[in-house]
Amino acid sequence: MGSNYEKENEEQLINYYAENTVFVAVGKNLNESESVLTWAVQKFSGKKRICILHVHQPHLLTFFDGKLSISKFKQRAVKALHESHMQKLHKLISQYVLFVSQMGVRADRMWIETESIEDGIVKMIAQHGIKWLVMGAAADKHYTKEMAVLKSQKAIFVYEQAPVSCHIWFTCKGKLICTRERIVNDPVVYTSEATESQNSNLDTKESDNTTRLGSAGAEFSSNPQPVDLNTVTKEAEHLTEEAPDRHSLYSDVSTEESESESLESDVLTEAEEAEHVRLNTLVADTLSSEPHVVAKEPGPVRIDRMAGENGSPPRLTFRERGSILRACSVDFSSDFEKRMVLYSPKNCSTSHDCIDIEKEDYQSEGNSQLSEFRSSIRSVSSEGKMAGKDKLQAPRETHGRLEQAISDAENLKKLAFQESVKRWKAEEDAVDAKRKADAAESKYIEQIKQRKSTEQALVKQNLECESIKEEYEKYMKELPIIQDQCFGLKTQIRESETAAKELEEKIISAVELLISFRNKRDQLQTERDNAVIERNNLKKLEQRRTSALSGLQFSTFSLVEVGEATCSFDPSKRIGDGRYGSVYRAILRHVHVAIQMLPDDGYLSQQMFEHGVEILSRIRHQNIATIIGICPEARSIIYEYLEKGSLEDQLTCRGKTPPLQWQTRVHIATELCSTLIFLHSNNPPIYHGNLKPSKVLLDANFTSKIGDLGIFFLTPQNQHSNSVYIDPVFLKTGVLTRDTDVYSFGMIVLRLLTDRPDTEILKDVKCALQKDKFESVLDFSAGDWPVNQARTLARMALRCCERNLTKRPDLGSDIWSVLEPLRKSCDAQASSCLQKKENIRPPSHFVCPIFKEVMKDPCTAADGYTYEEDAIRGWLESGHTTSPMTNLKLPTCNLIPNHTLQYAIQEWLQRCS
CATH class of the missing domain: 3.40.50.620 (HUPs)
Structure with a gap:
């Protein structure tokens, strides 16, 4: 068992x-x-x-x-x-x-x-x-x-x-x-x-x-x-035929034997016939008693002649006897050059053991067999002589030739062994010499390479020295010019210092005015309440405008209207410029819009272009930028205008905007995921194909909206950039799929988490997660991230960027299950923070006198008061030339940014958050 x-x-x-x-x-x-x-x-x-x-x-x-x-x-x-x-x-x-x-x-x-x-x-x-x-x-x-x-x-x-x-x-x-x-x-x-x-x-x-x-x-x-030894024998015969040295060792002996055989045929008598019969019988018995040794002469010896006709003892000629003697005294040294290891389960103690073969045994056994064979031949010869005396005296030449053949066989054996040893040593010396030659050659080649590299380095150093010398001469020539410029800069510095002193005096006067306003606190409080009411009214108007915009039908605008709205495409109205053309900010029919001027490359006809834009305008979603109309003459598309610009602008803090908080970033990621699920669930599904932070627009409340939807079908494919946000599989195949947008979404999520450079973001996040140092890549300028939830979101984003399409997650099931709990925790935390903020009142000098809100871009006017830039510019552009605070005429309309106050406001906002 x-x-x-x-x-x-x-x-x-x-x-x-x-x-x-x-x-x-x-x-x-x-x-x-x-x-x-x-x-x-x-x-x-x-x-x-x-x-x-x-x-x-x-x-x-x-x-x-x-x-x-x-x-x-x-x-x-x-x-x-x-x-x-x-x-x-x-x-x-x-x-x-x-x-x-x-x-x-x-x-x-x-x-x-x-x-x-x-x-x-x-x-x-x-x-x-x-x-x-x-x-x-x-x-x-x-x-x-x-x-x-x-x-x-x-x-x-x-x-x-x-x-x-x-x-x-x-x-x-x-x-x-x-x-x-x-x-x-x-x-x-x-x-x-x-x-x-x-x-x-x-x-x-x-x-x-x-x-x-x-x-x-x-x-x-x-x-x-x-193993079939017949096959091995054939291979051995083949190897024997490939060794011409072995045949040459016996060429002379074969010649002598042929001569002896001719002589033997002449002098043999009837008396010697009996002696040959006895000798042949003894040789045949000797060969048959040795199962492991069978005579095989490289020359033309025929073994089948050893058996006589009708079963009679074989008759051997003198040449055949010499062949048998040479076969019995096998040349070990020549045979040893062809090596083979034999295994036998009968002769080995285990199946792993190999029969060890010894050359001394081989020689001793060959010598003993040779001695026995010689003595047997001599005894037969002597018996033949005795028998010959009775009948006929045998010639002595025949016995002498036989003895000479035996002696020659021994000499040839020794000579062959010595030649084999010499050849073996010569081969070893040749291999050793070849190895040394190869080593010397490789060393020589290495020295040549080192010399070439040294020469190249020397030439490179000479070129660098020459370039440094030229730069030195160039700098020496430019030195007088720089000295002259330095004098001019010093003058400008003095002027700037004077202007700074004047500004300090104005600030002091503004502070004095602020102190005087303390006496009017009650009046200002009443005005603040009125301003809150007005703000609520403005919000209602904004909501009405948004609802009117959403209900606005697709319109066609003329080139004249677009030109007037953009002031003849004034560069100051331009808010963006890219591969798909320039984008201008304008007001068309009392609505703030963004006009995108597409390049006229002839990719689509005018009718197909209008039809494509009309179809895209029917796609309505709260997180998709609304297409208001089209200008066929200018080949442009009119979108709704979004105040906060693109996500790229906010992440890079363009215009000195504060960094986005992590709660806002989570909301943006959730809105993007929900929008992509909506687009992909249509029949047929709709794919964006070029989703990246610059295509994600934000309104005043940081609500994200996807822009440039469908531009992929309105422009040639060879114009699309190979940015890191585009799926490499799409760049290779040119076929848009759901996985194309999933890859772009994953890259945007990694950018929201880390705000690192686009080309290094994948590598950095992978290394950080592998080394368990994910906190080192998080963008903590967005606030205190929940590290565990952020790590889970990062792993999901990396799965979105997998090259293998089968490993990418699904937006509706996998990605949404990670984003939804994170969004809920953000909402709960935001509500608690909002309750705290309601109890915090900003300092009065942080509030714009016109908007009654905390200023973002404070600017000082000629009357000494600080206003929100948009508020005071709107006041001046409406035709007012007096101060909104003192009703006195302004000596100039120039505005000076108040950076000191702006930094103070940003610090206060960060402390409040």
């Missing part, structure tokens, strides 16, 4: 790991596999684990005979070679892991050693139950935009042979080419062709492949798989 429970837990863990891990197949070159890894990390980062999957092809070692013999390797050399390959493999995989970690993702590792890369990938999928795999569809250099099919043979093999339970993505150069969908709970078990071929040879030869799964230093071994 315990073992079954542990096995079930282990299987559950393996299945869990496979289901939540994406395996990325990589090659032996980081640059070629970089695009596949990058695509996988970008797609699955934070969703699934990443595991690097690699198939390592082991290097092969072959012999002259084309067969594998474990006892013929040198242990230390093979172990060093194997460790070198393993170090390269671990270094390669470590580079992949480091590359992925630099992208902020931790990766596991899995690799296998096998000859076929595609078959190894399929085996690992089947053995480890891999569910998700990413691999290359082709090399990056073969990528084209029209590429839609697999070009790599490995990818095609994996696509066709991999288990259907694995979902595979094929990419090329960071682009997804095709996908093979997985089929869950498929009962079919994958068996590759290579595996079937190997299983068919299990009765003769076996080998195993070792799979290593690396995660945090852990290694696991897969089940040993059989």
